[in-house]
Amino acid sequence: MSQPYYMEIAKTILSQLGGNRFITMTGAKHFVGLTEPGLQFDLPIDTGAIVTGNFGSV
Numbered sequence: 467m468s469q470p471y472y473m474e475i476a477k478t479i480l481s482q483l484g485g486n487r488f489i490t491m492t493g494a495k496h497f498v499g500l501t502e503p504g505l506q507f508d509l510p511i512d513t514g515a516i517v518t519g520n521f522g523s524v
Contacts, residue, residue: 472503479505 476499480488488494493510500506506523 470499470501472501473499475503476500476505 476497480497484491494507496508498506500523504523
């Protein structure tokens, strides 16, 4: 059974952000493929990233 199209888009976005390197450099966790489509993830507060709260959405 194939994955929904929005999960494929979320994987592509993560790949364009740098994949495992992005995860390692930012400490991002809890990735969610959004149906809009998009990608949402949590960032640790101490990364220095400019976000509203401690999550990012692309």
